[in-house]
Amino acid sequence: MLLAIDAGNTNVVFALVARDSHGARTIKARWRIATDPRRTADEYAVWLTQLLAIEGYDRSQVSAVAIATVVPRALHNLQVLSAKYFRVEALIAGKPPLDWTMAIDVAEPQSLGADRAVNTVAAHALHAGDLITIDFGTATTLDLSDFSGAYKGGIIAPGINLSLDALVTAAAKLPRIAIEAPQTATVIGRNTVDQMHIGIFWGYIAMIEGLVARMKAEVGRPVKVIATGGLATLFERHTQVFDHIEPDLTIQGLAIMCERAHIPV
Structure with missing residues (x-):
């Protein structure tokens, strides 16, 4: 399963995404927590592990972690969370291999x-x-x-x-x-x-x-x-x-x- 993380200015949303028995992409569960750049990977892990268990999932079922963030200071701890607790290197939107698959036709x-x-x-x-x-x-x-x-x-x-x-x-x-x-x-x-x-x-x-x-x-x-x-x-x-x-x-x-x-x- 994919753990997708959308780190916004107000909230960080975590979601489990997988294919169902018919091959359709499905969001199995989602959770949100207030954005705080000071929140450590360990704090995220304690909170998230409990929520995974409540929904009947285990950390070992996560095979990839992908992050989109507009809060640069929050990124490091989310990357540590991925490496330390999910044993995978986090994929960052906009960086290889998750390059933008579109032209960005603006001045900056x-x-x-x-x-x-x-x-x-x-x-x-x-x-x-x-x-x-x-x-x-x-x-x-x-x-x-x-x-x-x-x-x-x-x-x-x-x-x-x-x-x-x-x-x-x-x-x-x-x-x-x-x-x-x-x-x-x-x-x-x-x-x-x-x-x-x-x-x-x-x-x-x-x-x-x-x-x-x-x-x-x-x-x-x-x-x-x-x-x-x-x-x-x-x-x-x-x-x-x-x-x-x-x-x-x-x-x-x-x-x-x-x-x-x-x-x-």
């Missing part, structure tokens, strides 16, 4: 985040044509790739939780609210909490719809919109902008890259 290719590159690889393996891939994470990213799979550029915007944190921190009298659809059908709030829900939720959807419309207008061809990240399913119920939801796009991308490098999954 080296600045493209590993998660965004892996998402693009996965999106094109799963869907054909020109694509906009939206990832709702710490930042919300919108990435354009053409019909050949080449990465063409994108947009980085503050994530919705980051926006809410900034609002609550800067305005002393505003309470902290949950990220959820407003309970009222109107967009004119009658109290502070409703007004905040409306502004954050519908404001964010309006931003996504507006940015996607502008990107599509520049492309000038039909474009599919692929969404991933924890909040994608929440937004899906309130907008028609998404064509497909892929909750585990980064994990799928790591597995696809391993398969292309002839590393069994």
Whole structure:
């Protein structure tokens, strides 16, 4: 089995990926832990070994470890985790043998985040044509790739939780609210909490719809919109902008890259 690790700014996601009896790629289990670059390999191992056991798996069943990270300081301890506890050298997205199997057609290719590159690889393996891939994470990213799979550029915007944190921190009298659809059908709030829900939720959807419309207008061809990240399913119920939801796009991308490098999954 493959242990795929997506180390983001907020959380590190671990997932076991294997082929089922029909040959289909399947995520057998997934876990997440808050990102902390100071967390040691031993701390990861204690936590992860217990979770593996709860799901009925053992460390010996992991034959490969693949990592995509946007937190450079977290990488070393994850590599030590792989070598010390799984007895394999971790494969790093973007480095041999997990090279990007696509052109990166931007001014500074080296600045493209590993998660965004892996998402693009996965999106094109799963869907054909020109694509906009939206990832709702710490930042919300919108990435354009053409019909050949080449990465063409994108947009980085503050994530919705980051926006809410900034609002609550800067305005002393505003309470902290949950990220959820407003309970009222109107967009004119009658109290502070409703007004905040409306502004954050519908404001964010309006931003996504507006940015996607502008990107599509520049492309000038039909474009599919692929969404991933924890909040994608929440937004899906309130907008028609998404064509497909892929909750585990980064994990799928790591597995696809391993398969292309002839590393069994």
